Structures are given as C-alpha cells and as structure tokens.
Amino acid sequence: MAAMHRFANPTRFVRLSSALLPWFVVAMIGFFAAGLYLGLFVSPPDYQQGDSVRIMYVHVPAATLASGVYVVMAVASAVALIWRHPLADVAAKAAAPVGAIFTLIALITGALWGQPTWGTWWVWDARLTSVLIMLFLYLGYMGLWQAFDDQRRAARAAAILALVGAVNLPIIKFSVDWWNTLHQPASILRAGGPTIHPDLLTPLGLMWGGFLCFFAAVLIIRMQREIVLQRIRALQTLQVATEMPVPQEA
C-alpha cells in the first residue's frame, strides 16, 4: 500500500532517535544538577536583588529558547510545505507546545522576578511585549492544529501559518522596538537590568545546556509518539477498507 511507503523514512528516524534519546536525558540531568547546584548554592547573591536573582537561571534560558523553538518550527514548516517531507510536519507539531511552555516559563518567572525588583508584575517593555506576542503566535499555531480533525489538512494549514508568522516576526519585533523607543522608556527597566557577573555565567550556561537537552528529548519523545499515532491511523484506514460491507446491488 502506497500509504505505508511514507513511513519508511520515519522508521529510520525512530531507530536513530531512540538511540540518541538516553544521551539527551543523561546530559539534561547532568546539566540541570550542576547548574542548579552552582546557581543555588555556590554563586553569590546579587548585592541589589539578593537571592531573587537566582530566578535568572530559569528565566534567561527559557526566554532565549522561546524564540529559538519558533525558528525550528518555521524551518520545519517550510520543509514540510516545499519538500513534503513527512517528518517535518511531525517535528513542527511536536515543537510548538514546548516552545509555548518555554515562553510561558519566561513570562511567569519574569513576572515573579519583576515583583521584588521593579515592584510590579508587569511593564510594557519592548522585550516583554515581544515575548507576550510570541505566546499568542504559539497559541494560534496550536489552536489551528486542533481546529482540524484531518491531520493532513491541519498540517498544511499550520505550516502556512508558521511561515507567514516567521516572515512577519521580524516586522513585529521591529515595530515593538520602535513603539517602545518612541515613548519615553519605562524608567525602571533601564535602571534595573543588572549586568551579569562572571560568577553567574557558568551556572547560566549549564542551565542553558540543560534546557536545550530538555527540548531535544521532549521533541524526540513527542515526534515518536506522533509517528506511532500516524501509523495507527494508517492501519485503521486500511482496516476500514477491509471491513466495509460489500453491497449486492449493481
């Protein structure tokens, strides 16, 4: 059956990725353990912010990876639309919720951080605004996937959206920066942005590595699960074919 053909390639992916997965998990645990140990116990508290500065070890990696994941998603979508590579749709679909969660973590940790440092949960700073818009883009993308029940059509719709979103993203970012410099800048933020002390840099880098491995591991798991689901659906397609009653009338 032609439909089964499409999964020859994913099969290879499953084999390869299954081999890689344990390594990512081990690396993730290692990075997180070292990063958290250094970050929480070894690195000194900030002279202004005290211990609340330690939120940074979660906040900064999550915030940087949030847009990184969108790039992964957009590239996968382009590959899916142009070359119709069966794995690309799966990758884009699997990446989106991870990216949304990173964005959400950045927002929540940022807000938790903002309360002690700026005395407010939220300011309309350009960077924060961009992150919020990024969350909307993720939610729209995931909503579109959900809105279709035919996965093939959902994949195409979502890919179109991701691409349009990707070409729009620089424009949005540019406009938000412009907007923020146009008005007098929110003063607290200018004062508050601490320059990063080298002692903090090592745990930050470790945590960043941990987040990256986390992303890779979750991506692999979600993609594998998606491939299994696709296979089940393909089997059901064939099964329905054989179970259909054969009518008598000519």
Add this chain to the structure above:
Amino acid sequence: MTRATPDDSNKSFHAEDLVCIRGERLVFSGLSFEVGAGTATLLRGPNGAGKSSLLRLVAGLLRPAAGQLRWGSESVDRDREAHRRKVRYVGHLDAIKPVLSVGENLAAWAGIYGGRAADAPVASALDTMGLSGLADLPARFLSAGQRRRLNLARLLLDPGTLWLLDEPTVSLDSDSVNRLEQAIKHHLAAGGSALIATHTDLHLENAAVLALAPARPAIDADA
C-alpha cells in the same frame, strides 16, 4: 484564453487506479473508469460508498491519494485550469445567495465564469429549468425544488464538457426531472459527457453504470 467547447476536446475522460481517503479513512481504491464524449455514466452505490467523494475528486476539489485523471492521454495535473474550464460540478450544496434575486444569482455566476457564460442569456437558462416566472423573486423565498432547479440552471450558462452531478433529482418534481433529462440529453448530443450520482432513476439511453462499493468497484455497461 482558450475556451472549452465540446469540439476542441473531443477526448474521453479517464480515471485510473484512483484511491480516495477522507478523514483518514479509505473510501475506495483502485477505481478506474472512462467517460467517453457523448456518453453518460450513472454512479450508483449505497450511502457512504463514495459517490460524492468521487465527483469532488474528478472536479479537482479533492486530491486523490493515488491514481490519475486524464483527458485522452493528457494528465489533468498538467493543466488544471484547462480542466476547470471543462468540468461543471453541481453538488449537494446550493451555491445560492438568499439575498439576491433568482436572476441575479445566475447572472453573478455567468460573470464569474467569463468566456461564453458571460454572454449567455440568463433568461433562457432560467426558462429551460422552468424558473422564468421567478427571475425577480429573492432566492430566499424559493422552495427546496426551486432552489435545486436554479442550481442546475447554472450548467446551461456555459455547458463545458463534463458534467458532474451529485443527486441532481433530489427535491425535483416529475416535470423538473423531465426537464433535467432533456438538458442532459441535449448536452450529450452536442458531444458533452456526464457523470451522475443518483439513487433514483434517470431515463438516459445507453448510460453506463458505475457501481461503487467500498474498495471493490466494478463497471457494467447497461442502462
């Protein structure tokens, strides 16, 4: 812009090894058939056999999961616009705007189809389907059968080559069924062809029957 008249495409339409998957369920597979110029094929089969799906496939509104559609030896994919100019599809849905009058509805389609349709007298198409008295009535006042007749009148604007009709007799009274049969015969006589899904009888001489049964289609040639 070349126009599709029955003459310039005196080739028969072929479908080969079509596979149709909808909502991730296989509807039919390995379906092959031919609709020759000047002939009609009746599409039969129980509910859910895939008649409507097949018509949408041929219309180009659905893509087959596998298989080929050809005019003579030329694949439809080579020039989809030429294919669109040849086929005319009338589906389950009406494509009628309730806020426009009957005449305006038809005139709008005539404009959008351009070419021959744009100059086609809307009045004569309405007349052929027995709607001439209703031209100025807002379409929202139409009864079920009148709506269907208006929808069928669209075919007469610019008949193209291959008619794809999905249960065209639904809601029609016997007089209207006659008119429809006449219109189809006229189209066939002019070298056109037709693929018609129906549960009721249509009196067309020499129509082939394509019986659709999920995953096991067969063609017998009788009326």
Add this chain to the structure above:
Amino acid sequence: MTRATPDDSNKSFHAEDLVCIRGERLVFSGLSFEVGAGTATLLRGPNGAGKSSLLRLVAGLLRPAAGQLRWGSESVDRDREAHRRKVRYVGHLDAIKPVLSVGENLAAWAGIYGGRAADAPVASALDTMGLSGLADLPARFLSAGQRRRLNLARLLLDPGTLWLLDEPTVSLDSDSVNRLEQAIKHHLAAGGSALIATHTDLHLENAAVLALAPARPAIDADA
C-alpha cells in the same frame, strides 16, 4: 407532565380552511384535511406548491394566516405544549452537529425531549436506521444519506403521535428507504399517524394522498 403516547390521544388530526401566506405571497388557501389515527397521508404537488410550508404550519413553527388545527374537537391553540408533545417534525435541514459523534447527536436530542425519549436506548434507534456501526464516528464525516438516516433516527426515540416528514427519502439508498417504510408502518400500527411530503414513491398501504396545487388543493383517497 403528561406524556403523549398514541393511546391518550386517540383522536384524529384535523386542519380546516388553512390559509398560508409566505413572504407576502399566498401559497395556498382553504385547505382542509384529516389525518386519522393509524393512517398516513402523502403530500404531493409540484415544487413550490406549499408542502414544506404546510408541514411547518402543522408543526406549529409557522402560524396560519387563517384556519384552524384541531385534535378531535380541541383546537391546537388551546394547549400548544400538548400539541408539541404529539408532533414530530423532520424537515429539509439536518439538525446534526458536526462536532458531536453520531451517538452523541442522538443522545442530546433524547435528553432535550425528556419524558420517554430520555430513557430510550439511543443504540436501538441507530440500529433501526442502520447506523449502529457508526455511533462513535464524528457526524461531520457522514455522507448525505447517512446524515438523513441519523435525522430520521430521532423519530424513533419518542415517536409521539403525528409524524411530519418533509421529503424523508432524499439521498437514501434503497435499503434505507425500506427501513424507513418499516418504521412508518410500525408507527402506524401502534396507533400513530403521519403526514409525508414526497416526490418519490413510498410503499405504504392505504395511504391517503393530499395533492397540493397552488391555491387549488384537492384530496383523492388512494395509494
């Protein structure tokens, strides 16, 4: 809350001098007829004669411009809720929610109709209309005929007294038409009655025919 079972209202349904005006046009006037317990009446007439309008009138969805509807000697206007409990209407439209499964669609109606319908086994109604295999399928995947069968299955939840069916055979394959005929006969045998608009043939013994022609209705009693 009293339930409408065929027994407690063993009266025939009367319409007297009905006048129907739609969109400021007279559709029919002076229409009188009777549907006795245990009998069916087929409503016939060309497109636009007013069959659908009459059914909506009887269902209480339209108000007649003049005339009376009665159960025995009691006017429908006296107790509209009792009337609603007796009639069951299946119109041109499907009343199917594409996002719910076939079973959920029917279960939702069963709940809303309360009384007997709420306890009625949805499964057996689906089975009677040949849909049992599809209970878990989302309704948006249904073909035209399957949709109609689901719509008809609603009747079987709580059959009420008088069935009002508007072209129930549309899109049905021959097997389904048989099932529908059986269901109607069963309903009549239990003392129910039916008023059925149709352009095709329904095999019901002793059905009266009410022929509707615009502004000139006539009744003949044969099959």
Add this chain to the structure above:
Amino acid sequence: MREFWSLVRRDLLLARRQGGAATSVAIFFILTVTLFPLGVGPESALLGRIASGVIWVAALLATMLSLDRVYQSDLEDGSLDVIAMAPMPLELVALAKTLAHWLTTGLLLVVLSPLLGVLMQLDTAAFGPLVLAMALGTPALSLLGSIGAALTVSVRRGGVLLSLLVIPFYIPVLIFGVGAVDAAVDGISARPHLLILGAILLFSLVISPLASAAALRLNLE
C-alpha cells in the same frame, strides 16, 4: 427541569468541542486588552487610569462576539426547529442557552479580570471590586445579549447588526462596572455601583427570557 439541564449540558458540550470556544473567548479578551498599551503607549500611570475602562470595553466586546453562537448555528442547521418543538416553553429554552453562554464566556472573564488588571497596571486595591462587578455584570451582558442574538438570528451575517442592537443596552453595565472599579481606586466605597449592577442583573433576568422567546418565535417562521 430535566430537559432544561439537558439543553444546558448539550450547549456546554458543543462549546467544548467547537475548537475550545471558551478558551478562545478568554484569549480574545486578553488580546483586546493587550492591544491598548500598544495603541496608547506603555506609560504605567496613563494605563492605570484607563485600565477599568479598557477591561470593561474588552469584556463587552468579548461577550458580544460570542453571542452569535447562542442561537445562530442552531437555526442554520435546523436544530432550533427541533429544540422549539421540545416539551418545554421557549422562555426556558432561551434561559438555558443563555446560561450555557455565560458559563462559557462570562465566567471566564470574571476569572481572568485580575490578570488583565495586572497587565493594565490597575491599582491592586481595585481588584476585589473589579471581580465582584464582573461577576454581577457579565451575566447581565449574556442575558441582554441573548435578546439581540434572538432578534438577529435569521439575518445572515447579522453579527454587526447584532452589536448595534446590543451596545446601547450594554452601556449602563459599562458605566456602573467602570464606576465600581474607579470608586475603589479613588478610595471610596464601590457598594452603590455594585447594588445598581445587581439591580440591572435582576431586571435582565426577568425580561431576557420573555423577549428572547418572542424574538425566536418570530424568526422561526
């Protein structure tokens, strides 16, 4: 009453299945509010001053936009015919559908309003009155909206006409809703505003089922 609750349950099920209608209303609410800082600029003081107005206007719009869901799709696919013939008065039908509408929109707006207060730099003292005012105001919005939705149900694409009909009735809710929040910001009691909102709610509860049912009857013909 069994039929009443069956109808409510059905509408809730439909809302859940239809692409997460409830979450989308929530997202629309948040999105509209975020547009304002982008429009008027990020200064906290200015935002804080217009916060109550913006939040309430967004709540109005979010409710209004979801109103067509109440009757329209049921009319279009013939379900409303079937519902209208069910053994319960049409007034009860209207009430059931309005309740389901509120549960899937207004309730969410109530829950989300503090979050939007944070985004709009609203004075924290006003959060309590904001939530209370929303809890009293949004059911009134659903009830009043139901009348408009029933009136325009048979008008194709009646969405904008619907907003025309409904906005005038929404204005009192807006004024006293904003009033309650602003009173709290200014350090005065929000009670009088909340009492008036309660009165508006009671009033809508009485007229909405009657008017909606009458409008539906008209539109079924």
Add this chain to the structure above:
Amino acid sequence: MREFWSLVRRDLLLARRQGGAATSVAIFFILTVTLFPLGVGPESALLGRIASGVIWVAALLATMLSLDRVYQSDLEDGSLDVIAMAPMPLELVALAKTLAHWLTTGLLLVVLSPLLGVLMQLDTAAFGPLVLAMALGTPALSLLGSIGAALTVSVRRGGVLLSLLVIPFYIPVLIFGVGAVDAAVDGISARPHLLILGAILLFSLVISPLASAAALRLNLE
C-alpha cells in the same frame, strides 16, 4: 480580468444587500470609539492623548469582525466550490474577495476617521496624517486578515480563533498607524511612519494572495 471584476462586483452587491454590512461596520467603529469616553471619563486632555490608539484599535476590531464574511458564507453554501472552479487562479479569487472586503470596510473607516478624531478630541493637526495612515493601513489589515480568514474558513465558529491568528500580524500596522498620528500631534513629520505603513502594505499585497489561496485549497477538501 473580466472574471476578476465580476467577482468583485458580486461581493459588493452581496455586501450591499446583506443588511447593509458596510454601514454596520461603520456603526460598529463609531460605537466602539464612543464607548471609551463612557468607560474612561470625559476629560478632554486624557481623551486626546489616547485618541489615536483608541481609533486604531477600533479600526482593527471592526476589520477583524467583518473578516468571516470574506470566505465563510461562500464555503457554507457551496459557492466557494463553484468559485474555485471558475477559470481564474485561486490567488486572483482571494485578491478579488479581499478587495471587495476592503471597499466595504476599510474605505469607510478611512472616511470616518476624522469624525472620530473630533469625538475623541484629537489635535486637528493630526487629521491629515490619520486619514493617510488609515488609507495605507486598512488595506493591509484586509490583506493580512484574508490569510487568517482563509485558514479558518472550514472551522465551525472559527471567529475567535481567527482573531487569535490575525491580531499578532496586525500589531505593526497598529503601532505605525498610531505613530503617524502621534508624530503629527507632537509636531514632527509623520513621513517615516507612513513610509513604513506603505512598505507593510506592499509586503501584505505579495504574501496575502499566495497564502490565502493555499489555505483555501486545503479547506475545500
């Protein structure tokens, strides 16, 4: 091209007949803006400061709310099947329908914006740039919106999902539209903002027909 203009004319005729869709958009625009003095309070200094933002947000919402008209009703009644089979590329179909949408919504917003400027106590010096910015911005709104409308066309009640998809893309138009007006209020040149708006318009003109047509194709299946 004859078919293209026929399609535009048809959509305009439909818009005119469908309960004055265009006038309703206009009235929605005006009503939304007038809600603000009610919500925020009548001080003219405050109003003047938020005027440009409020007018643009209202324009965004009015455009967005009328987007479902572009393709949805044609899909539901089967017209889109027939249109898709007409002898013109689907890209041209999308462009024609978007043009018709702009003519019945955006154009009106352009014309009405000075009136709303008066209502919101906007500095008179800014009226010119406001109209110009609207003239460049609203076509971009229609074009970008068309993509979202085409993507969600077969989704039942996709209206709110549509706004979620579209609002992020609208943000640049909002920011530079407001920027143009505010520049004029502050006495600086609005030119850079207008040029950027023009660039956004050109960009949307290129991607919108392509993306919309691709989206329509998959939704017809």
